[in-house]
Amino acid sequence: MKTVIHVNQHKIRSNIKRDDPEPVLTVKDYKQNRYAHEVVIKANGDEVARIVYRPHKPLSCGARCWIETTQDVELIDG
Numbered sequence: 001m002k003t004v005i006h007v008n009q010h011k012i013r014s015n016i017k018r019d020d021p022e023p024v025l026t027v028k029d030y031k032q033n034r035y036a037h038e039v040v041i042k043a044n045g046d047e048v049a050r051i052v053y054r055p056h057k058p059l060s061c062g063a064r065c066w067i068e069t070t071q072d073v074e075l076i077d078g
Contacts, residue, residue, distance in 0.1 A: 004028045005039055005051060007065055012055070021055045024065060 006026040015021035023035040041049040049069040058064045 001029055007051075012053075012064055015055045021053075024053050025051055 004027075006028060008024045008026060011022050011024040015024065021037070023037050025036045025039050027034045027036065027039060037053045039051040040047050041051070048071050049067055051065070051067050053065045055064050059066060
């Protein structure tokens with residue numbers, strides 16, 4: 001089953017002014033849309049990556065939403 005994780009940039013912008021931010025991540029599959037502030041991606045039951053949204057505690061570069069992984073990452077130019 002294919003799953004698409006969408007980051008809603010409009011929600012990220014509107015959440016800057018909110019004390020109680022709305023989820024910005026949408027997890028879509030063939031039958032439903034689910035919404036979250038954080039998503040864990042697993043393979044064989046083990047966490048391989050995590051998408052994090054922290055509007056009030058951004059990274060030092062200013063990013064409010066990012067992906068964390070301990071796996072090897074392959075870059076593809078295109």
